[in-house]
Amino acid sequence: MRENFFENIGTETVTEISNGLFGDVSVCRYRFMVGCIVYETEAASLEECRKHCAEWLRKRSVAFSGHRKLQGNPNRVLPCLLSEIRACYASGYRLFYTGGAVGFDTLAAEAVLSEKRNCPDMVLVVAVPFNGQDALFSQSAKLRYKWILEEADAAVILSESYSPECYLKRNDFMLLHSSVLIAYWDGFSCGGTAYTVRKALNGKRVVVRNLF
Incomplete structure (x- = not known):
């Protein structure tokens, strides 16, 4: 089994975007989909995005x-x-x-x-x-x-x-x-x-x- 829970049950899309006044702040834009369920968020890291998604799904x-x-x-x-x-x-x-x-x-x-x-x-x-x-x-x-x-x-x-x-x-x-x-x-x-x-x-x- 793949270790990543999200990859096992659905599809993740992860994009790193630049933010801040000078574009010097990196933000993770995250999208998870399984069946018709879609969850989207932005956070400082992929780990944080997954944490929020896991609790939302639970x-x-x-x-x-x-x-x-x-x-x-x-x-x-x-x-x-x-x-x-x-x-x-x-x-x-x-x-x-x-x-x-x-x-x-x-x-x-x-x-x-x-x-x-x-x-x-x-x-x-x-x-x-x-x-x-x-x-x-x-x-x-x-x-x-x-x-x-x-x-x-x-x-x-x-x-x-x-x-x-x-x-x-x-x-x-x-x-x-x-x-x-x-x-x-x-x-x-x-x-x-x-x-x-x-x-x-x-x-x-x-x-x-x-x-x-």
């Missing part, structure tokens, strides 16, 4: 985390999920992160893509924990995963190969860049979703909305 970003097995009828989860996505959109959220796993991650990605038909300025980013995470998916799950990657605005591959901690690193990445977490957690099971919800609650930078 305040408009939502992450998903949930169990791979949905209890009961998954169709009962979908209306609640769509309601939360629409509420976030109405509040100004535009960028949505999903981890691409089977179960809730897949349902969330498909829900965002469905809403994009009426809200084209929504952006879906798939945070892939490692290259080839679908190797053990069923054939139908592989097809859904492939379609999601094709339709998403961006996919970030966080590691080229599997490691025991890659899923938690994926969840950390999504929490770092979001201010809302839409979760599907039963409240007692251990695992990645429990880790993500608890970390979000402890960090107090991310609002948690649990649909379970």
Whole structure:
């Protein structure tokens, strides 16, 4: 994965311009675009521009985390999920992160893509924990995963190969860049979703909305 977060999910345009009475002051003019989201600013350095952009995006970003097995009828989860996505959109959220796993991650990605038909300025980013995470998916799950990657605005591959901690690193990445977490957690099971919800609650930078 490229180390620069911005290059991974979108396109940066950076121009250095001269300012000041004698043109002796250098200013960085910055533009970032992912999907229909555009952020522009000017600052003394590229690092400062990226810092402002990252915080601006975080305040408009939502992450998903949930169990791979949905209890009961998954169709009962979908209306609640769509309601939360629409509420976030109405509040100004535009960028949505999903981890691409089977179960809730897949349902969330498909829900965002469905809403994009009426809200084209929504952006879906798939945070892939490692290259080839679908190797053990069923054939139908592989097809859904492939379609999601094709339709998403961006996919970030966080590691080229599997490691025991890659899923938690994926969840950390999504929490770092979001201010809302839409979760599907039963409240007692251990695992990645429990880790993500608890970390979000402890960090107090991310609002948690649990649909379970």
